[in-house]
Amino acid sequence: MNKSLQVKKVLNNNVVIVTDSSNKEQIVIGKGIGFAKKQGEPILSEQVDKLFVLKNENEQEQYKTLLTYIDEETVEVINDVIVHIRTRFENDLNEHIHVALTDHIAFAIKRLQQGLDIKNPFLTETQTLYPKEYTVAEEVIEVINRSLKIHLPEGEIGFVALHIHSAITNKSVTDIKKHSQLINTLMQMIRHSLDMEIDTKSINYLRLVRHLRHAIERISMGDIMEEQEKLAKVLKEEYPVCYNLAWKLIKVMQNTLNKPVPHAEAVYLTMHLQRLSRHDN
Numbered sequence: 580m581n582k583s584l585q586v587k588k589v590l591n592n593n594v595v596i597v598t599d600s601s602n603k604e605q606i607v608i609g610k611g612i613g614f615a616k617k618q619g620e621p622i623l624s625e626q627v628d629k630l631f632v633l634k635n636e637n638e639q640e641q642y643k644t645l646l647t648y649i650d651e652e653t654v655e656v657i658n659d660v661i662v663h664i665r666t667r668f669e670n671d672l673n674e675h676i677h678v679a680l681t682d683h684i685a686f687a688i689k690r691l692q693q694g695l696d697i698k699n700p701f702l703t704e705t706q707t708l709y710p711k712e713y714t715v716a717e718e719v720i721e722v723i724n725r726s727l728k729i730h731l732p733e734g735e736i737g738f739v740a741l742h743i744h745s746a747i748t749n750k751s752v753t754d755i756k757k758h759s760q761l762i763n764t765l766m767q768m769i770r771h772s773l774d775m776e777i778d779t780k781s782i783n784y785l786r787l788v789r790h791l792r793h794a795i796e797r798i799s800m801g802d803i804m805e806e807q808e809k810l811a812k813v814l815k816e817e818y819p820v821c822y823n824l825a826w827k828l829i830k831v832m833q834n835t836l837n838k839p840v841p842h843a844e845a846v847y848l849t850m851h852l853q854r855l856s857r858h859d860n
Contacts, residue, residue: 584622589613590643591651593658597622606633606642608658608677631661633674641678649685656726657681660719667715668747676746683742684723687735699734701763703779706737707788708759709744716740754799761835762791765828772824773856787851794844798832804841811842814849821852 587604588596595613597605607622609630622630633639646654657680665672690697699705706713716739720731741759745752766788770777777784797804815822825848829840 586616586618586620586622588618589616590646591654593651593655594642594646595622604636604639606639607631608633610655610658610662631658631674631677633677635674638674638678642681645678645681645685649681653685653688653727654681656723657684659726660722663718663722664715664743664746667718668711668743670747672746673749676742679745679752680739680742683738687731687738688727688729691729691731696732697734699737701759702734702737704759704762704766704788705740707779707785708762708792709740712740712743712747713737715743719743757835758792758795758799761795761832762788764835765791765831768828768831769824769852769855772827773820773852775856777855781855783851783855787855790847790851794840794847795832795836798836798838798840798844801838804843806841807843807846811846814846814853818849818853821856822849824852825849 583600584597584605584607586595587598590596590606590613592613593608593610595607595616597607599605607630612622612630633642658677661672661676661680664676713736716736719739720736724730741752741755744750745755766777769787811822822845825845828848829844833840
C-alpha cells in the first residue's frame with residue numbers, strides 16, 4: 580500500500596485535497612475519488628495513475644475558488660470531458676485546463692441562463708487551424724449539452740478547441756486567442772482588399788491560414804528567414820495587388836505582435852494570395 584498521498588480534506592465526491600510525502604498539499608481530481616473518504620486515508624498509486632493531480636499552488640487556489648460557486652454536477656461533467664480529451668489525444672494535459680475549462684464552461688452556462696449569446700468571430704479559422712482539437716471540442720460540447728440538458732451555442736466549440744490546444748501544447752490560451760484574432764483580422768483584410776468571397780473549404784484557403792499561423796509563431800519567436808530579393812522583385816512586378824496587400828498584412832502583424840517581420844515574408848504571402856485570388860474568384 581502506497582501512503583505517499585493522504586487525504587486531508589474532501590471537497591466533494593470527485594475532488595480531494597491531499598498531502599504528499601513532503602507534507603505539501605495537492606488537489607486530486609477523479610470520478611468518485613472523494614466518496615466515503617476520511618481524513619488520513621491513503622490514495623493508492625494505482626488510483627493516482629487514473630486521476631488528475633493539481634500540484635501548482637496557484638492552480639489549486641483558483642480551482643478551490645471555482646468549486647465554491649459551481650454545482651457539483653457541472654464540475655463532474657467537466658471532469659468527465661477532460662478525461663475524454665486526455666484519452667483522445669493520448670497524452671498528458673497541462674493541469675491549468677481544470678481551472679481554465681471549468682471557469683469557461685461555467686461562465687458560458689451562466690450566459691446561456693441569462694439569455695446572452697457571445698459570438699465567436701474566428702470559428703472558421705479555429706476549425707482550419709486546429710482540426711483535431713475542433714473535432715474533440717464538438718464531442719465535448721455534445722456531452723455537456725446532453726448531460727446537463729442545455730444547448731451551448733456552436734461558437735463554444737471554437738473556444739473549447741482553443742483550451743484543448745492550450746492544454747496539449749502548454750501555450751497560454753491568451754496567446755492562442757490573440758493569434759486567432761489576428762488571423763481573423765488578416766483574413767477580413769484579404770477579403771476586403773481582393774473584393775472576393777473566399778471558399779473556406781478550398782485548399783488554397785487552408786494553406787493560407789496555416790501559413791499565417793506558422794508565420795505568426797515564427798515572428799513571435801524571432802526566427803530569422805533568408806531574404807528572397809530576386810523573387811520579391813519578380814512578384815512585385817507580376818502581381819502588384821497581391822504584393823502590396825502582403826505588405827499591408829505584414830504591417831498589421833508587426834503592430835499587433837510588436838515584433839519585426841522578415842522582408843522574405845512578403846514573398847511567401849504574395850504567392851499564397853495570388854493562388855487564392857486565382858482559384859477562388
